[in-house]
Amino acid sequence: FEPITVGIAIGAASVLTGYLSYKDLYCRFAECCRSERPLNASALKQDLEEKLFGQHLATEVIVKALTGFKNNKNPKKPLTLSLHGWAGTGKNFVSQIVAENLHPKGLKSNFVHLFVSTLHFPHEQHIKLYQDQLQRWIRGNVSACAGSVFIFDEMDKLHPGVIDAIKPFLDYYEQIDGVSYRKAIFIFLSNAGGDLITKTALDFWRAGRKREDIQLKDLEAVLSVGVFNNKHSGLWHSGLIDRNLIDYFIPFLPLEYRHVKMCVRAEMKARGSAVDEDVVTRVAEEMTFFPKDEKIYSDKGCKTVQSRLDFY
Numbered sequence: 001f002e003p004i005t006v007g008i009a010i011g012a013a014s015v016l017t018g019y020l021s022y023k024d025l026y027c028r029f030a031e032c033c034r035s036e037r038p039l040n041a042s043a044l045k046q047d048l049e050e051k052l053f054g055q056h057l058a059t060e061v062i063v064k065a066l067t068g069f070k071n072n073k074n075p076k077k078p079l080t081l082s083l084h085g086w087a088g089t090g091k092n093f094v095s096q097i098v099a100e101n102l103h104p105k106g107l108k109s110n111f112v113h114l115f116v117s118t119l120h121f122p123h124e125q126h127i128k129l130y131q132d133q134l135q136r137w138i139r140g141n142v143s144a145c146a147g148s149v150f151i152f153d154e155m156d157k158l159h160p161g162v163i164d165a166i167k168p169f170l171d172y173y174e175q176i177d178g179v180s181y182r183k184a185i186f187i188f189l190s191n192a193g194g195d196l197i198t199k200t201a202l203d204f205w206r207a208g209r210k211r212e213d214i215q216l217k218d219l220e221a222v223l224s225v226g227v228f229n230n231k232h233s234g235l236w237h238s239g240l241i242d243r244n245l246i247d248y249f250i251p252f253l254p255l256e257y258r259h260v261k262m263c264v265r266a267e268m269k270a271r272g273s274a275v276d277e278d279v280v281t282r283v284a285e286e287m288t289f290f291p292k293d294e295k296i297y298s299d300k301g302c303k304t305v306q307s308r309l310d311f312y
């Protein structure tokens with residue numbers, strides 16, 4: 001070997017390892033954006049299967065959507081998921097699990113952003129301002145981290161004008177003003193279609209069929225009436241659906257008595273207490289169930305379980 005070449009190689013290697021270890025060290029203390037980091041699909045699946053109760057369809061579609069998207073080195077557009085269902089059925093909860101699997105700090109991460117319509121965009125007269133702020137916010141954050149996650153809660157209460165502001169980012173553009181949005185993930189949550197999803201679940205129940213036998217295709221037609229063709233739905237107005245900018249519609253089924261009980265048990269464990277079946281039953285029985293005669297589904301899903309448990 002020629003001494004000069006060897007010297008250069010050693011120099012380059014030490015600079016490189018120095019750089020790498022510096023970066024690794026830095027990322028131990030500060031949060032780093034690692035958009036290229038592969039998704040641990042089995043960890044996500046396990047998380048959903050263990051923590052999310054009664055939502056076999058949502059679990060299946062979310063794992064499939066995220067695995068496909070994160071395995072694709074060159075996606076043509078950002079991933080857009082639209083989660084639909086009754087209150088308290090786990091839409092926010094799932095977003096939190098997804099966020100944690102993408103960025104370890106989850107909702108607290110600098111690369112995960114949650115917007116709540118009634119909180120962040122409450123006044124119709126300020127739509128123009130919201131549009132500008134939101135566009136600037138998304139542009140700034142995707143420039144800083146390509147794999148940023150944006151969650152929009154209460155999408156059905158969001159003014160279509162605000163949705164219009166984000167539409168360009170969801171499209172198939174390679175870049176907009178030098179920024180590529182193709183690795184970002186947008187998650188929309190709404191109650192739209194929840195009543196129709198419930199009706200399908202109820203039809204299955206009344207026909208003596210198992211909840212787990214409900215398939216995506218049983219709900220696609222239902223969602224298309226409730227959300228796609230419903231002119232009062234913000235999603236329809238915005239043209240997001242017409243332009244095929246939503247990749248996956250994910251239905252959340254209404255929760256039954258047994259699922260509410262599972263939520264109570266999970267909450268007790270999370271609080272570090274032993275599971276007391278007596279308390280589990282009492283909390284579950286305090287919830288209200290519908291329809292009036294059959295009383296199958298919890299009105300609020302698992303939503304008030306935590307506060308009710310405080311009384312025991």
Ligand SMILES: Nc1ncnc2c1ncn2[C@@H]1O[C@H](COP(=O)(O)OP(=O)(O)OP(=O)(O)O)[C@@H](O)[C@H]1O
Binds near residue numbers: 052055088093191302
């Ligand atoms: N399917 C579920 N499995 C396990 N826990 C659940 C489920 N659904 C709800 N929960 C529990 O109830 C809490 C409230 O649910 P969540 O906020 O996710 O409901 P949501 O569907 O987003 O409701 P909304 O439409 O009213 O915003 C969650 O933080 C979680 O603890």
